[in-house]
Amino acid sequence: MTGRDGGADLAPIGNSPVVILVRPQLAENVGAVARAMANGGLFHLRLVKPRDGWPQERAWRSASGADRILDAASVHEDVDGAVADLHHVFATCPRPRHIVKPVLTARGGAAELRAITGRGLGCGILFGPERAGLDNDDMARADALIRYPLNPGFMSLNLAQAVMIMAYEWWMADDGTPPRTLMTNESHIANKGELENFIRHLTAELDECGFLRNEQKRPGMVRNLRHLFERGEVTQQELRTLHGVVTELALGRKIRGRDETS
Amino acid sequence: MTGRDGGADLAPIGNSPVVILVRPQLAENVGAVARAMANGGLFHLRLVKPRDGWPQERAWRSASGADRILDAASVHEDVDGAVADLHHVFATCPRPRHIVKPVLTARGGAAELRAITGRGLGCGILFGPERAGLDNDDMARADALIRYPLNPGFMSLNLAQAVMIMAYEWWMADDGTPPRTLMTNESHIANKGELENFIRHLTAELDECGFLRNEQKRPGMVRNLRHLFERGEVTQQELRTLHGVVTELALGRKIRGRDETS
Incomplete structure (x- = not known):
């Protein structure tokens, strides 16, 4: 039935x-x-x-x-x-x-x-x-x-x-699912070298805009930023997005800067 | 509300x-x-x-x-x-x-x-x-x-x-209950000595009634019975009941035996 x-x-x-x-x-x-x-x-x-x-x-x-x-x-x-x-x-x-x-x-x-x-x-x-x-x-x-x-x-x-x-x-009782995994869609987890590339990109732009101008505090500030981004897994796609965010924010500043000096 | x-x-x-x-x-x-x-x-x-x-x-x-x-x-x-x-x-x-x-x-x-x-x-x-x-x-x-x-x-x-x-x-995630315990009401778990007393009582009655008369098979038969009773925890109350069961079964046999021979 x-x-x-x-x-x-x-x-x-x-x-x-x-x-x-x-x-x-x-x-x-x-x-x-x-x-x-x-x-x-x-x-x-x-x-x-x-x-x-x-x-x-x-x-x-x-x-x-x-x-x-x-x-x-x-x-x-x-x-x-x-x-x-x-x-x-x-x-x-x-x-x-x-x-x-x-x-x-x-x-x-x-x-x-x-x-x-x-x-x-x-x-x-x-x-x-x-x-x-x-x-x-x-x-x-x-x-x-x-x-x-x-x-x-x-x-x-x-x-x-x-x-x-x-x-x-x-x-x-018969399941082997790990208690925590990062689901990543198609994108792969970025390795430490890819993460380092981003941190260098970010640091360079922050140097250029003057955010890190205090030479004494600079190493600690860079280290704190690094701690934030190293904390967990980041995907390659997310890193590309972050690169874009930094580039665009810096570009906006440069254009504005150009306008201000013109 | x-x-x-x-x-x-x-x-x-x-x-x-x-x-x-x-x-x-x-x-x-x-x-x-x-x-x-x-x-x-x-x-x-x-x-x-x-x-x-x-x-x-x-x-x-x-x-x-x-x-x-x-x-x-x-x-x-x-x-x-x-x-x-x-x-x-x-x-x-x-x-x-x-x-x-x-x-x-x-x-x-x-x-x-x-x-x-x-x-x-x-x-x-x-x-x-x-x-x-x-x-x-x-x-x-x-x-x-x-x-x-x-x-x-x-x-x-x-x-x-x-x-x-x-x-x-x-x-x-915060519970410590053991996965298996024997709940025993007021009675305590019998120790091995108390269990041995019962097995001796049982063996003596089985000797008397002739169940173990085959001398060659006797050790193995006693061992098999022991394996059954040693398998898990037994309470003192349960042992008292088992003593009673053996005594009463044997007594019935003795009375019947007496009747048969009279």
Whole structure:
């Protein structure tokens, strides 16, 4: 069943964890969960006793195109049935208590899920109903609990956001994007020699206009300008622009100077 | 203005980044953003030209109690006005192009924001309108762009989820929760001596009932049982239960044995 045409061309990415929604109440939330799963590269969705039955058109409307995840979702009578073919099951639980069980952060859980799927084993993550969360019997069926570190003064997280954080950590656990890069369009990063050319150009014009006429202060002033321009990566295109700016500012001054002396 | 009583008792946590929503369209999303901010310990919200004006009752209804963040939000005519008192501004942008700018991951950005606020400087994060995202002039006002690593086949992220990921990473950047811990209620983790006591108890009963009668296989069988019980942490309470289980199973066998021989 597809609620709208043109859903994203989603497919399973490798061996990935199953998201298991236990007794979800609102179909809109199931759709929003599918969207969050797609963001993080998850595909397999199982529903245990959805309150309003299944399928529900409203789920597809709130999935923003993650239709294929909903199309492929399965429905189960109980948690046992939803996890029977899996080797590891984690349960999300914001406030665990009176229970002896390993507790993982979302990041720690994602790393373990990557290790488990990497060995070809099946795994799943239980998410409880919107209001009550998982009950004690649900949690007793899990290897470990996952508890997100979040502001203890405000832990209330909606279902789709809980899935979003887990899906994001799942994706990040196998992502190698450097924390900071300079995006440079077509232009290359200028090397130190190209930067030196510009600083010489600037210094020459500043010498000519008299800005650096104080011989005692001149070395420090040049050094301060250098510090500013050496601070980070500059592209060759940006250097060309800076050369132009200096040339044009100096030219304006020269023309004005000529006018003044004429 | 407070849309409902009993909102969470939220207050700023230290020097934290300002979330700046640029031309947000739906007031519901502004409320959901406030909720996500509260989850991650963010407090300061600024709105640039909200489409439907401000305040909007619907925002408070979707904030799930994060009222104080909305109460304290300020409204600005343009991005310049919203960032004038800040020292660093990052802009979220899912698909940057034709632009020369550092690009950070959410995690890399959160680490830099922590370093900036730790020096007592002010910083903010720009989030664009729901449909179009930030325009080129908005992005030109930022030090760096933040781009979340996510499934390239499905990048569509709603506004509150974009804020959720950033708020979560902000919180995580200063969180020391170990990735895995055993939660043990009141009971303590058993030490190796206590575990040994149980294994001896089990072995003695298995010797008595004849399960280990094959002298040649006995050492390996005991070792395999030991491997199972030594695998992870066991609490003292769990060991007491296991002692009871073995005693009772053996007792049942003894009584039955007595009946059979009588």
